[in-house]
Amino acid sequence: MGVTTLISLNELNKIFPEYGFVKLIPTSSGIIDTTYKAYTKDKGYILKKYEREIPARIERDIELLDELYSTGLNVPICLEQNGEWYLYKKLQGTHPSNVKSYHIQALARFLAKLHKQASKKSCDSNERVENEVTEALDYTKGNYFSYYKKFEFLKHFTHKNDALIHGDIFKDNTIFDGKKIGVIDFIDSACGTFAYDVGVALVGFDVRERHQYFINLFLKTYNQHAPKKLNKKTVLKKMKIAASFYALKRVYKYKNTFRARELLR
Structure with missing residues (x-):
C-alpha cells in the first residue's frame, strides 16, 4: 500500500x-x-x-x-x-505486531480453508513469478553481486502447481479483530504450492523468533483442516526459499538491502 x-x-x-x-x-x-x-x-x-x-x-x-x-x-x-x-x-481490526500463539493458529486455519477452496479449481502456471525471479537475478548480478551469490540458487525456482495461492501473507497483509483474522492484497496471487504459501506466511510472521514452537503449532492446526497434510521438513525448505525470494525482491524492486538482510538472517 x-x-x-x-x-x-x-x-x-x-x-x-x-x-x-x-x-x-x-x-x-x-x-x-x-x-x-x-x-x-x-x-x-x-x-x-x-x-x-x-x-x-x-x-x-x-x-x-x-x-x-x-x-x-x-x-x-x-x-x-x-x-x-x-x-x-475495509476489514475491522489492526495489523499484528507482537505475534502470539492465537495469531499463528488463526493464520493456519485461514490458509487451510483457503487452500481447500483453491484446490477445487485448476491453475495454469506460475510463469509470471518465475520470469520475475529471472529478471531480479539478472539485475542483482550486475548491481549487488555479493547478494546475487546468496540468491543464485533461485534460478531453479519452480514448483508443482497445487492451485492458486496468496503467496504474500506477511503481517501487513493481515488484519486481526481480536482473534479473528482477515487477509488482504490478493492481487499478486499466482499458481504455486500450498507448502510455499505456508513458507511465506511463516517467514512473514517472524516465526524464526520462536522457531520450533510456532512451526509445530501452525502445522498441528493447519493439518486438521487442509486438503493435504504438510510435514515440517518440507515447510522448512519452503521457508528458506520464501525468505530468499522476498529478500531478492527487496533488493531488486526497492534497492533496500537492509530489509533484505532482515530476511536472510
Missing part, C-alpha cells in the same frame, strides 16, 4: 457520490499501487487505484475475493468501481 496518485476528498465524493465520505487518509507503506482509507460517518472503506496495466488480474482478483467471501473467509470484497478507482470493504 501507499500513494502514487493524489486524490482529494471532494474529488472522491464526485467519483462515488452516494457514500458521503467525510475523511480520506493516505496509507504510507508500499510503493506500487495507490491506497487510501476512506470514511463515512459510520463506516470505513479502502480506496484503490492500480498503478499497473493489469486489467485481467484486477478482474480475477475481484472474482476471487467474492468467491472466498462467500465461503466465510474474511477478505475485502470490491463494492464499486468508477474508472480507475476501486472501492473495497
